[in-house]
Amino acid sequence: MSEDIYAKADMSKKVRYNRTVQEDKGEWEERTVVIYESTDVIRDDHTDNWSHGGGPDTERHPPAVQRKTFRAAALCLAVLCFLMMTGIILLSVYFTLLQTRYDQLINNYSWLQSSYQTLSVNHSQLQDEVKKLKNRIKVVVKSCPHGWTRFGHSWYFKSEEKKTWYDSRDDCQQRGADLVVINNDEEQEFVTELSKDGEFWIGLWYEWTQREWKWVDGSPLTEKFWAAGQPLHDSEWNPGTCCDQQGKWTQGYYNDNRKWICEKIII
Template sequence: MNIPGKHRMDREDEKEMNIYANADPINSFDVRTETENSDTKRHQTPQHTGSDSVKIRSSRAALVCLVLLCVLLLIAVIVLGVQLSTNNSTNYTEERNELLTNNTNLTEERDQLLTRNMQLTKERDGLSSNNQDLIKQRDQLNKEKTELSKMDGWIYYQSSFYFISSESKSWTESRRYCTERGADLIIINNTEEQDFIMKMSCSKAAWIGLTDSDVEGTWKWVDGSTLTSGFWASGEPNSYKGKDEDCALSHSSGWADFPCNDHFLIICEKKIFNSVN
C-alpha cells in the first residue's frame, strides 16, 4: 500500500542527507549534534518539566509549612511572654505590697523601741538619781548615828531617832528643847509608832508635837500637816472645865489635851531622811 505522505518524507530525508554529505564535515557534525541534542531535548523536556513541577510544589508546601510553624511558634512565644509578664507583674506587685507592709511594721517597731529606749533612759536616770539620794541618806544616817550614839538616851526606830527627856517642861519649852538638838516634838503616824512610844516612855505622860493653838478644834502637827486620825483617849480632847487645852500629850490611855503651860516629859524625834532633803 503506497502512502503519499510517506514518500514525500523519505525524499525530504534523502535531500537532507545529501545536503549534510556535501556540506563541511565539521559543520555537518555540529549541525547533526545540534539536531540530535534538539531531538533529545524534545523527547526529554516533558519528563524533566514534570519532575521539576513536583519538586517546586513540594518545596512550596514545605515552605508554607515552615512559615506556618514559625507563625505558630511566634504566637506561642508571644502568648507565653504575655502570661509570664502578667504573672511577674502580679508577683512583683504582691511582693512590693508585702515589702511595704513589712517596712511599715518595722518602722512602727523601731518607733516603739525608740520610745521604750527613751523611757528606759529616763527610768535609768531616775534610778541613778534615787541611788545617789539613797547614798546621801545612807551617809547622813551613818553620820547621825555616829553623832547620836555619843548622846545618851537616843533610840533608832523606822528611820528616825527618838529621845525622851528626864526633866519636865511646858509644851513651848519642850519644843525648843528638841529643836536645839536638831529634832522636834514627835509626830506619830501609825499604830506601830504609838506602841513604840508607849514602851519607850513606860506609858508616862509626855508632850507630843500636836496643837490647836492657831484654830480651836483644828489640830496640827509641828510640821504644819493637819491631823486626820489619832489615838485620843476616851472623851478627849475636851478642854476640861473650860480651860484652854491647846496642846496634846501621850499617856497610858492614849492622847489627851492639856494646857500648854503645864509641865510634862518631852519626846523628841529626829527624822533622818527628812533632814537629808
C-alpha cells in the first residue's frame, strides 16, 4: 500500500473524476470532468518560462553574451581610469616644471632690475664726473699761468736760466710740476720744437740700483729717441737731455748747468 502511494504518477494519461455540484434548488448534480493535460504540456510550459528568463538557474548564471559584455565594460573602465591617472600625473609634472621656470624668470627679472638700478646709479655718477672734468678743463685752460705752454693734457715751462739736473728738478717741483716725461712721438716732436735753441734737461735718469733708465714719475723707458752712440756706459752720472740738432736725446753730467723743461699734468 505504501509503495502505491509513493509510486511516480503517470502524467501522460488522461484523468477522469466526478464532481457533485449543488444547483439552485438544492439538488445535487454529478458531473464528470476530463483533464487532458500531460507531462509533455507541462514540460513545454516550463521550457517556455525558462526561455524567458523565469527559471531560478537563469538568475544565478547570466548567459555568455551578457558575461562578455560585462567584462568588456569593466576593461574599458579600467583603461579609462589608467589614462586619467596618467594624464593627472603628466599635468602635475608639467605644472611643476612651469612653476620652476616661472620662479627662475622671477629671480632673473629681480637680478636684472637690480643690475639696471646699479648701472643707472653708476651712469649718473659718471655723468657727474665727466661734467666736473669738463668744467675743470675749462677753468684750467682759462687759467694757464704766464710762461707756460699747453699741449695735450699738460702744461710745459721752458726755463731761461741754467741749473744742474737736481736743481732744475727742484725748481719744477716748486712750481707744482716735474721735469718733462716724454711718452709718445707727438710729445717728442713738441719738446724738440720747444728746445730748438739748445739741449735742455728732461726727466730721464739712470736708476743705478736697478740698472735701468727711468722717468722721474717712476715709469719705465718704453719710447726711445736716443742719438747715435747714446746712452754711454757710465750712464748713472749722465741724465738725459733734449735735443740735439737731429731732435734726438743726448746726455749731460749731473752737475752741468743747462736749461730745463717742466711738465704739469692738468687732468
